[in-house]
Amino acid sequence: MKSNITGWKDVYSFTLKQVLKTKAYRISYIILVLVVLLSMPIAAKLLFNNAENENGPSPITKVYVNNMTQFTDVSFEDIKSIDSFKHIDFEPMNKDYNEVVGQITEDERHSIILNISEENGAYSLHLSMIKDGPLKKSQLQRLGDVLLSSFTNSRMESIGVSDEQLTLLQTPVVSKITMTDINGEEILDEDTSISLSEYMFVYGILFFVMMTTVLMGTQVATSIVTEKSTRVVEYLLITVKPLALMIGKVFAMLTATIIQMLSMVAALVISNKISANYSSGNGSLLSQVLPSDLFANINIMNLLLCIVLVFLGLLFYAVLAGLAGATVSRLEELNEGLMLFTIVSMVGIYIGLGAANTLMSSGTNTYIMFAFLFPLSSPFILPGAILVGKASLLLVGIAIVLQLAFIVILFRFVAGVYETLILHNGNTIKIKELLKIARRQ
Amino acid sequence: MSLSVKNITKKYGDKLVVDDLNFEMSEPGVYALLGTNGAGKTTSIRIILGMLAKNSGEVLWQGKPLDVVNTNVGYLAEERGLYPKYSLMDQLMYFAKLRSVDKHTALDRIKYWSNRLGVDEYIFPKKGKSRKASKPNQADQLSKGNQQKIQLMVALLSDPELLIIDEPFSGLDPLNTDLFKSIIREEISKSKYLIMSSHQMPTIEEFCSDITILDRGKVKLQGNLSTIKKSYGRVNLLVKCEQDIAPYIASLNLQIVNKTPSEYHLRVEGEDQAMAFLSKLIGDNITVIKFELREPSLHEIFVEKVGVVQDEK
Numbered sequence: 020m021k022s023n024i025t026g027w028k029d030v031y032s033f034t035l036k037q038v039l040k041t042k043a044y045r046i047s048y049i050i051l052v053l054v055v056l057l058s059m060p061i062a063a064k065l066l067f068n069n070a071e072n073e074n075g076p077s078p079i080t081k082v083y084v085n086n087m088t089q090f091t092d093v094s095f096e097d098i099k100s101i102d103s104f105k106h107i108d109f110e111p112m113n114k115d116y117n118e119v120v121g122q123i124t125e126d127e128r129h130s131i132i133l134n135i136s137e138e139n140g141a142y143s144l145h146l147s148m149i150k151d152g153p154l155k156k157s158q159l160q161r162l163g164d165v166l167l168s169s170f171t172n173s174r175m176e177s178i179g180v181s182d183e184q185l186t187l188l189q190t191p192v193v194s195k196i197t198m199t200d201i202n203g204e205e206i207l208d209e210d211t212s213i214s215l216s217e218y219m220f221v222y223g224i225l226f227f228v229m230m231t232t233v234l235m236g237t238q239v240a241t242s243i244v245t246e247k248s249t250r251v252v253e254y255l256l257i258t259v260k261p262l263a264l265m266i267g268k269v270f271a272m273l274t275a276t277i278i279q280m281l282s283m284v285a286a287l288v289i290s291n292k293i294s295a296n297y298s299s300g301n302g303s304l305l306s307q308v309l310p311s312d313l314f315a316n317i318n319i320m321n322l323l324l325c326i327v328l329v330f331l332g333l334l335f336y337a338v339l340a341g342l343a344g345a346t347v348s349r350l351e352e353l354n355e356g357l358m359l360f361t362i363v364s365m366v367g368i369y370i371g372l373g374a375a376n377t378l379m380s381s382g383t384n385t386y387i388m389f390a391f392l393f394p395l396s397s398p399f400i401l402p403g404a405i406l407v408g409k410a411s412l413l414l415v416g417i418a419i420v421l422q423l424a425f426i427v428i429l430f431r432f433v434a435g436v437y438e439t440l441i442l443h444n445g446n447t448i449k450i451k452e453l454l455k456i457a458r459r460q
Numbered sequence: 461m462s463l464s465v466k467n468i469t470k471k472y473g474d475k476l477v478v479d480d481l482n483f484e485m486s487e488p489g490v491y492a493l494l495g496t497n498g499a500g501k502t503t504s505i506r507i508i509l510g511m512l513a514k515n516s517g518e519v520l521w522q523g524k525p526l527d528v529v530n531t532n533v534g535y536l537a538e539e540r541g542l543y544p545k546y547s548l549m550d551q552l553m554y555f556a557k558l559r560s561v562d563k564h565t566a567l568d569r570i571k572y573w574s575n576r577l578g579v580d581e582y583i584f585p586k587k588g589k590s591r592k593a594s595k596p597n598q599a600d601q602l603s604k605g606n607q608q609k610i611q612l613m614v615a616l617l618s619d620p621e622l623l624i625i626d627e628p629f630s631g632l633d634p635l636n637t638d639l640f641k642s643i644i645r646e647e648i649s650k651s652k653y654l655i656m657s658s659h660q661m662p663t664i665e666e667f668c669s670d671i672t673i674l675d676r677g678k679v680k681l682q683g684n685l686s687t688i689k690k691s692y693g694r695v696n697l698l699v700k701c702e703q704d705i706a707p708y709i710a711s712l713n714l715q716i717v718n719k720t721p722s723e724y725h726l727r728v729e730g731e732d733q734a735m736a737f738l739s740k741l742i743g744d745n746i747t748v749i750k751f752e753l754r755e756p757s758l759h760e761i762f763v764e765k766v767g768v769v770q771d772e773k
Binding site: 030041252 | 543554558
């Protein structure tokens with residue numbers, strides 16, 4: 020005797036096999052993996068090729084110092100203590116300005132001119148290089164910063180400020196606002212906000228889950244509408260119950276999408292490793308962006324919790340997409356049918372995005388707690404928050420329980436209306452009508 | 461075994477699309493559901509198959525409510541349903557698996573039926589040099605007739621006890637119609653229960669012992685086809701003579717149903733009136749080429765029943 024879900028495994032294996040065999044899936048799979056695989060090395064090459072290696076020697080070989088001020092005790096010899104600049108020669112400009120420019124243009128293309136001027140007591144250091152030469156502005160900027168510091172030191176020395184006094188002068192003044200209790204004791208306010216790099220990490224995970232959800236939801240809905248529009252569903256329904264049909268289909272699409280996404284993650288890891296070869300010794304691209312203490316929160320338990328949360332989230336949205344797909348009869352109407360899925364997923368995504376921003380700007384608060392626990396947004400925001408250490412085990416446990424409860428409610432609703440929807444042929448069923456059907460059932 | 465359809469009623473809003481449909485198949489055979497387009501045939505079939513919810517009534521198989529998922533039912537829908545882009549072999553194996561047919565048996569049956577229906581080249585395509593199938597092996601690459609053959613295979617793969625076929629011959633050429641007919645005969649000979657819906661009356665007469673004529677959801681005529689015909693009596697007279705017989709028809713006040721250049725189709729009150737007409741023709745040396753007194757055809761009964769009702773409306 021077949022139950023309501025008997026046969027779902029047959030539906031699952033057939034659907035998965037056919038999806039994996041389709042050209043569209045294979046082509047999109049190859050393109051996505053290739054894009055991810057190439058993205059990091061290309062980004063590293065673009066980023067690090069333009070950026071000079073900060074520890075490497077500067078390509079500037081000589082600086083002609085054109086001092087137009089009354090301050091003559093200028094010396095830049097102290098910058099020779101810095102490895103990157105120790106090879107640079109500083110030569111006072113004793114020749115005609117234009118002659119020096121000609122000389123640089125012809126023979127000394129790695130040389131630059133430093134113009135020091137004074138106006139109303141304010142000094143100005145102006146670095147000039149030849150147009151279309153081998154040097155870049157960023158390289159001059161780097162040297163300029165060091166020269167400015169050296170020039171300031173020279174000036175201080177000239178007016179009799181000692182090194183110790185200079186250090187004291189340059190020490191920053193720190194201000195702090197605290198609250199005290201009735202006894203005058205300071206109330207410690209823990210900083211629960213995240214850094215920019217942590218935000219980028221949380222955002223990256225949110226974006227990844229969002230992409231997966233949208234991709235999978237569309238695939239589930241398309242698959243169901245295709246069966247409806249080709250009338251295959253009539254043949255299927257005399258062999259399996261509608262619920263078994265939907266479960267098999269949802270899990271098949273979920274598997275296909277997870278295969279695609281896991282391949283992308285694997286490609287990302289490989290791509291990141293390759294990117295180290297293009298980063299001029301700065302390490303892999305992600306190591307520049309990810310929080311340095313990220314790995315402290317990556318352990319089996321946290322990873323498992325993240326996987327469970329993402330899986331439950333995908334399951335919820337896949338069932339919702341299945342329901343959306345069943346409300347239309349033709350592929351052309353799919354966008355209209357997907358309205359409910361789009362609205363609900365957008366609500367979840369935007370709450371998650373808002374939570375990520377709030378987490379960076381002001382740390383944990385009531386809104387963040389809501390976003391962590393709300394079943395629509397938790398799959399998007401909570402995995403990232405777990406991995407940056409901003410979600411406690413208890414909180415994650417409650418979020419999972421709420422997520423499960425939400426799925427059970429949705430499943431019961433879908434089970435009630437799916438049989439009617441799957442054979443519906445005609446105009447798209449609106450939410451109002453959907454509720455009517457549910458009530459009738 | 462038996463199939464009972466009891467008091468089935470279906471409404472869409474206020475519109476009654478099936479009104480108190482009842483019939484029973486106490487022994488194997490073919491039951492026909494007839495009707496014009498929109499009469500409620502397909503809706504009735506979908507209700508029997510449990511695809512559509514009914515407002516009232518029940519469908520019993522062996523005395524218990526029919527559960528199509530747990531009964532070996534074959535179904536050929538009016539609108540064909542195949543995955544357009546999947547391989548035919550994959551689809552057939554899938555449908556067989558869903559019907560709990562083991563792989564080996566499924567493969568044997570696919571071979572048998574594909575050979576019988578002449579579609580084996582699409583199901584077992586030979587690979588060309590480019591490793592691509594030399595013949596189309598997806599549904600959307602097949603003609604409508606060939607798709608229909610694949611669909612019939614799907615219906616027969618589980619060797620069903622109850623076979624429901626909705627307009628099985630629509631869109632088939634004469635040769636393939638004959639092929640389908642021979643397969644249906646084969647299934648009848650295996651003592652199966654068949655429900656067939658069609659508006660091709662000669663075909664129904666060829667296969668069905670019991671019929672229901674539906675019109676706008678209502679049952680207009682129901683029962684054993686021979687009994688129905690007998691109840692009308694032999695009142696149809698077809699006459700073909702060399703001379704003009706119009707004056708004789710007029711003198712006996714016979715009703716002309718149809719007239720072609722060579723033949724009259726007349727309605728008589730009974731055999732006595734027909735014999736009197738024949739005696740008169742022979743007595744006046746009229747050369748009679750054809751004189752056939754018969755019961756009305758199903759087509760005529762159908763037109764009379766449905767036509768009258770529609771006229772009344």
